[in-house]
Amino acid sequence: GTPPIDAFDEFGNAAGTFKTSDLAVAGSFGRSFPGGLSAGLTAKILQEKLADLSAGAFSVDLGALYQLNPRVRAGLFAGNLGSSLKQISQAASQASVIRLGVSGLMARDRLMGTMDFSKQLDDDPELRTGAEYRLPLSGGKTTFAARMGYRLELGGTMIDGLSGLTGGVGLGTGPLKLDYAFSLWGNLGSTHVFSLGYEGLTSKSRAPRASARPAAKPKAVEEEKKPSRPAVSAPAGALGPDIRMKEATDLL
Numbered sequence: 292g293t294p295p296i297d298a299f300d301e302f303g304n305a306a307g308t309f310k311t312s313d314l315a316v317a318g319s320f321g322r323s324f325p326g327g328l329s330a331g332l333t334a335k336i337l338q339e340k341l342a343d344l345s346a347g348a349f350s351v352d353l354g355a356l357y358q359l360n361p362r363v364r365a366g367l368f369a370g371n372l373g374s375s376l377k378q379i380s381q382a383a384s385q386a387s388v389i390r391l392g393v394s395g396l397m398a399r400d401r402l403m404g405t406m407d408f409s410k411q412l413d414d415d416p417e418l419r420t421g422a423e424y425r426l427p428l429s430g431g432k433t434t435f436a437a438r439m440g441y442r443l444e445l446g447g448t449m450i451d452g453l454s455g456l457t458g459g460v461g462l463g464t465g466p467l468k469l470d471y472a473f474s475l476w477g478n479l480g481s482t483h484v485f486s487l488g489y490e491g492l493t494s495k496s497r498a499p500r501a502s503a504r505p506a507a508k509p510k511a512v513e514e515e516k517k518p519s520r521p522a523v524s525a526p527a528g529a530l531g532p533d534i535r536m537k538e539a540t541d542l543l
Contacts, residue, residue, distance in 0.1 A: 293310055293311050293312065294310075295308035295309070295310060296308055296309055296310065296311070298342075309341070309342035309343075310340075310342070311339075311340060311341045311342070312339075312340045313337075313338070313339050313340075314337070314338040314339075315335055315336070315337050315338075316335065316336045317333050317334065317335040317336075318333070318334055319331060319332070319333040319334075320332060321354075327357055327358030327359070328355065328356070328357050328358075329355065329356045329357075330353075330354065330355040330356070331353075331354055331355075332351060332352060332353050332354070333351070333352040334349075334350075334351050335349070335350040335351070335352070335373075336348075336349060336350075337349070337350060337376065339376060346376040346377055346383075347376070348373055348374045348375060348376045348377075348385065349373045349374050350371050350372065350373035350374075350385055351372045351373055352368070352369070352370040352371070352372070353368070353369045353370075353372070354366065354367065354368045354369075355367045355368075362395055362396040362397070362400070363393070363394070363395045363396075364393070364394055364395075365391075365392065365393045365394075366390075366391070366392050366393075366394075366407075367389075367390070367391055368388075368389065368390040368391075368392075369387075369388070369389045369390075370387065370388050370389075370390075371385040371386050371387045371388060372385075372387055373385055384412065384413075385412075386411055386412060386413075386414075387411070387412040388409060388410065388411040388412070389409065389410055390407055390408065390409040390410075391407060391408050391409075392405065392406065392407030392408070393405070393406055393407070394406075398424075401424060401425050401426065402422065402423070402424050402425075403422065403423045403424075403425075404420075404421075404422050405419075405420065405421045405422070405423075406418070406419065406420045406421075407419050414446075415444055415445055415446025415447070416445045416446065417442060417443065417444055417445060418442075418443045418445060419440065419441070419442050419443070420440060420441055421438065421439065421440030421441070421457070422438070422439055422440070423436055423437070423438045424436065424437050424438075429464075432464060432465070433462065433463065433464040434461075434462070434463045434464075435460070435461070435462055436460065436461040436462075436463070437458075437459075437460050438457075438458055438459045438460070438461070438472075439456075439457070439458045440456075440457040440458065441455050441456055441457070442455040442457065443455060448477075450476060450477040450478060450479060451477050451478040452477030452478045453475055453477055454475055454476050454477035454479075455475065456474070456475045457472065457473065457474045457475070458472070458473055459471050459472030459473060459484075466489050466490045467487075467488070467489060467490075468486075468487070468488040468489070468490065469485075469486075469487055469488075470484075470485070470486045470487075470488070471483070471484070471485050471486075472484045472486075
């Protein structure tokens with residue numbers, strides 16, 4: 292929850308304080324099937340509270356990943372499927388979204404190209420494409436990654452200037468990952484994100500992977516348009532090559 296917030300009546304007079312809070316409880320399950328198919332789901336219970344008002348809802352995310360061949364895979368995701376959040380007599384639908392994507396490895400598996408299509412409820416569809424190049428260093432103990440992507444809003448945009456271009460770099464060594472990502476938003480400027488991550492060691496050794504999350508939208512964009520996706524690894528719209536079973540509901 293938040294610290295107490297000052298409240299005022301319609302005449303601007305002080306009316307005490309109030310608090311607001313959000314709660315989400317989620318559980319996930321995923322498994323693989325013969326023939327290169329993996330699938331999973333996440334069930335969520337949502338709770339919002341504003342002063343004396345509260346609202347709750349149930350939501351489900353579904354995802355599937357299919358390995359077409361050793362270097363090409365396709366994924367399907369449907370998220371925020373469930374009941375509406377209702378306060379008093381008003382109900383707000385969840386931002387349901389569906390995404391379809393494909394990724395492929397090239398150049399001795401060092402270059403990954405991706406493309407996905409997404410459509411959010413009450414919003415225009417988007418097409419995203421991206422690429423990531425991974426370069427092993429220090430005999431494979433360290434990996435450098437460079438990424439570039441582009442987001443095309445098929446319904447047009449109200450933003451002037453160059454927007455939709457994203458990119459970043461990452462460095463991974465052992466369980467540590469350091470990443471930087473940027474996103475251009477035309478006349479609204481740009482956003483930049485730095486992240487430091489740690490990936491727990493497993494019994495099987497594997498090549499380190501650096502991953503980046505696309506930069507978040509500026510506040511002005513969030514007011515203009517609802518956010519339509521969670522953060523993803525690799526360039527915007529990318530379908531990462533190392534998606535694990537428990538991440539089947541966050542494929543794209």
